[in-house]
Amino acid sequence: MPVLIEAVGTVEAEQSVQVRAQVSGVLKDVLFREGDKVKAGQTLFQIDSRTFQAQHNQALAALARDRAQLENAKAQEQRMEPLLKREFITRQEYDVAVTSAKSLEATVQAGQAAVEQARIQLEFSRIVAPITGRTGQLAFKPGNLVIASGGGVPLVTINSTDPVLVGFSIPERQLEELRRYQNEKGMRIEILPDRAGMPVAEGKLVFIDNTVTPQTGTVLLKTKVDNAKEVIWPGQFVNVRVVLTVEPESVVVPEVAVQPGQDGPFV
Numbered sequence: 001m002p003v004l005i006e007a008v009g010t011v012e013a014e015q016s017v018q019v020r021a022q023v024s025g026v027l028k029d030v031l032f033r034e035g036d037k038v039k040a041g042q043t044l045f046q047i048d049s050r051t052f053q054a055q056h057n058q059a060l061a062a063l064a065r066d067r068a069q070l071e072n073a074k075a076q077e078q079r080m081e082p083l084l085k086r087e088f089i090t091r092q093e094y095d096v097a098v099t100s101a102k103s104l105e106a107t108v109q110a111g112q113a114a115v116e117q118a119r120i121q122l123e124f125s126r127i128v129a130p131i132t133g134r135t136g137q138l139a140f141k142p143g144n145l146v147i148a149s150g151g152g153v154p155l156v157t158i159n160s161t162d163p164v165l166v167g168f169s170i171p172e173r174q175l176e177e178l179r180r181y182q183n184e185k186g187m188r189i190e191i192l193p194d195r196a197g198m199p200v201a202e203g204k205l206v207f208i209d210n211t212v213t214p215q216t217g218t219v220l221l222k223t224k225v226d227n228a229k230e231v232i233w234p235g236q237f238v239n240v241r242v243v244l245t246v247e248p249e250s251v252v253v254p255e256v257a258v259q260p261g262q263d264g265p266f267v
Helices: 050-085 091-124 172-181
Strands: 002-013 016-019 025-030 043-047 126-128 133-135 156-159 164-171 188-192 201-208 218-225 237-246
Touching (some): 050 091, 172 237, 188 218
Antiparallel strands (some): 002 164, 025 043, 133 156, 164 218, 201 218
């Protein structure tokens, strides 16, 4: 006879990401269809990159100019060093050459940072999937102007569907019993879309909330469920059956035979 705790739960995506643009521009291409399953790193959107490519090229050209000036300044410093030793030039003239070389070294470093910044902006024009999952509804079509901002409508939302989490609540009086069995190998959690049907998935307990909800007197729990065939869907309501243990030699009677009495239930 299984010892059960039954509840109603909600399926949650283990990971959910709102994909947003990090640079502003005209959306050139959408490289997937709504509802497609995508992999992490897959290209989803392409923003017109011509402006960012030009900025990157400009930064590279400025860096090449600064490096050439630095090489010339270092050569000038090397030529003036023996002249200083022979006192053909003053110390001040030599110090000016050294200072110029050091200043140009700093300019080159700033140019390298500018090139890196331009490269990052260019890369941001190609938007990739940060996680593996299934895409939702598209908010923008090719030709629309997208704005880089933290708020507003995301381009698309990706939810991971395998595995998924199922959150459910149990009365606080059952928490002690559940914790007594939670480390037992025989304990399992079954997911049933229909209470009268068969379990379609099975998982393990992964989370017990650290507080009891005062308004309802319940404790939130979560189980992680493998969902390779996507038999359950994020946002779906499901029935949860926690099988704490199985009693091999229990004595059972029909439920209708148990009646309430003044001294408690009787058969």
